[in-house]
Amino acid sequence: MIPYGRQDISQEDIDAVTAVLKSDFLTQGPAVPRFEQTVSNYCDAKYAVAVNSATSALHIACLALGVGKGDVVWTSPITFVASANCALYCGASVDFVDIDAQTYNMCPERLAEKLAEAKKIDKLPKVVIPVHMCGQSCDMERIYKLGQQYGFKILEDASHAIGGRYNGLPIGNCQFSDIAVFSFHPVKIVTTGEGGMAVTNDEHLAKRMRVLRSHGISSALEDMHERSPDEIWNYQQIELGFNYRMTDIQAALGNSQMVRLDDFVTRRQFLAMRYESLLSNLPIITPIQRANQYSAFHLYVVRLKLSDTNRNQREIFESLKDRGVIVNLHYIPVYRQPHFEKMGFLAGYCPKAEEYFSEAITLPLYPGLTEFQQDQVASSFEMALS
Numbered sequence: 001m002i003p004y005g006r007q008d009i010s011q012e013d014i015d016a017v018t019a020v021l022k023s024d025f026l027t028q029g030p031a032v033p034r035f036e037q038t039v040s041n042y043c044d045a046k047y048a049v050a051v052n053s054a055t056s057a058l059h060i061a062c063l064a065l066g067v068g069k070g071d072v073v074w075t076s077p078i079t080f081v082a083s084a085n086c087a088l089y090c091g092a093s094v095d096f097v098d099i100d101a102q103t104y105n106m107c108p109e110r111l112a113e114k115l116a117e118a119k120k121i122d123k124l125p126k127v128v129i130p131v132h133m134c135g136q137s138c139d140m141e142r143i144y145k146l147g148q149q150y151g152f153k154i155l156e157d158a159s160h161a162i163g164g165r166y167n168g169l170p171i172g173n174c175q176f177s178d179i180a181v182f183s184f185h186p187v188k189i190v191t192t193g194e195g196g197m198a199v200t201n202d203e204h205l206a207k208r209m210r211v212l213r214s215h216g217i218s219s220a221l222e223d224m225h226e227r228s229p230d231e232i233w234n235y236q237q238i239e240l241g242f243n244y245r246m247t248d249i250q251a252a253l254g255n256s257q258m259v260r261l262d263d264f265v266t267r268r269q270f271l272a273m274r275y276e277s278l279l280s281n282l283p284i285i286t287p288i289q290r291a292n293q294y295s296a297f298h299l300y301v302v303r304l305k306l307s308d309t310n311r312n313q314r315e316i317f318e319s320l321k322d323r324g325v326i327v328n329l330h331y332i333p334v335y336r337q338p339h340f341e342k343m344g345f346l347a348g349y350c351p352k353a354e355e356y357f358s359e360a361i362t363l364p365l366y367p368g369l370t371e372f373q374q375d376q377v378a379s380s381f382e383m384a385l386s
């Protein structure tokens with residue numbers, strides 16, 4: 001069986017985790033700030049806040065950006081549900097901007113049109129969440145300019161994209177955003193088991209997210225309300241927060257994985273280029289990588305040219321599964337999920353996203369995929385299409 005994604009764990013990773021297990025701190029120790037430092041240095045962002053998942057990171061990022069009841073947040077329909085749920089957790093509503101047919105990222109032209117319409121009816125979004133689908137950055141310069149024009153904040157869902165580059169610079173440097181979020185789930189580029197991180201260049205946003213990840217508690221003197229001098233508490237809960245902390249066990253694994261991040265992405269890029277030539281004669285569209293982009297290649301998504309094959313999407317999925325190749329579909333447009341349909345979203349709302357959904361298939365791609373296995377995937381795919 002060849003899965004669509006899989007973690008890569010080395011003896012060094014195991015040793016790093018074991019060392020924490022034998023140390024004094026399993027959580028709230030030194031490994032978490034060390035991992036935060038590693039990631040913020042790597043991305044060239046000033047601050048990093050580690051949490052127990054990217055979902056948690058998106059939630060506290062939205063709260064730090066002031067999202068609340070009555071606000072609207074916009075994201076891409078082609079993403080994991082967490083990119084939209086974070087707005088709902090804050091009591092805000094969510095809306096979707098259709099994708100670009102080539103990159104599968106939020107379409108900047110469609111965003112511009114939708115903003116112009118929203119301005120007329122005074123329903124501009126407070127935050128826009130572009131998602132770097134498959135590891136290739138969105139057109140952040142364009143989105144940033146629209147943000148300046150219309151006054152929304154930008155939260156990058158970079159769950160797929162650590163190790164990728166945009167205009168030659170690391171994704172997550174927040175040059176064109178307020179906050180960027182990474183996921184460390186095992187299928188992503190680097191893993192901590194479960195885990196996530198928010199990076200930002202804004203000191204206040206970082207501080208607010210640190211408070212929110214740990215119950216809303218602060219021990220910074222400037223945050224504390226004045227109390228009787230007899231009280232010996234050295235911290236105060238200053239707002240309602242959560243326990244979204246990452247453990248030191250996870251952070252040690254993450255730190256150890258970061259050593260191999262560039263190798264992981266190089267390998268993913270190599271395998272993606274190799275797929276490109278292995279699959280060149282099949283009735284499919286392979287991913288494009290724009291000139292100013294270096295994708296982290298979290299996912300290798302191809303689109304079926306359904307008019308050039310007698311098989312339908314389901315038959316191709318089943319046929320690959322029967323041959324031991326576990327393909328996947330990333331993603332059903334979020335608004336087609338029953339929970340979102342209940343809010344009134346209808347099929348057909350984002351036509352490009354729906355078209356993509358009817359043709360997409362994610363082939364296996366992960367650093368440990370051997371070239372022999374990749375050849376097997378390619379030949380199984382060819383048979384499935386014939």
Ligand SMILES: *Cc1c(COP(=O)(O)O)cnc(C)c1O
Nearest residue numbers: 053054055080082159183184185
């Ligand atoms: C995986 C993923 C998330 C959620 O990540 P977790 O760490 O599992 O919470 C959010 N957004 C996107 C685009 C993802 O792929």
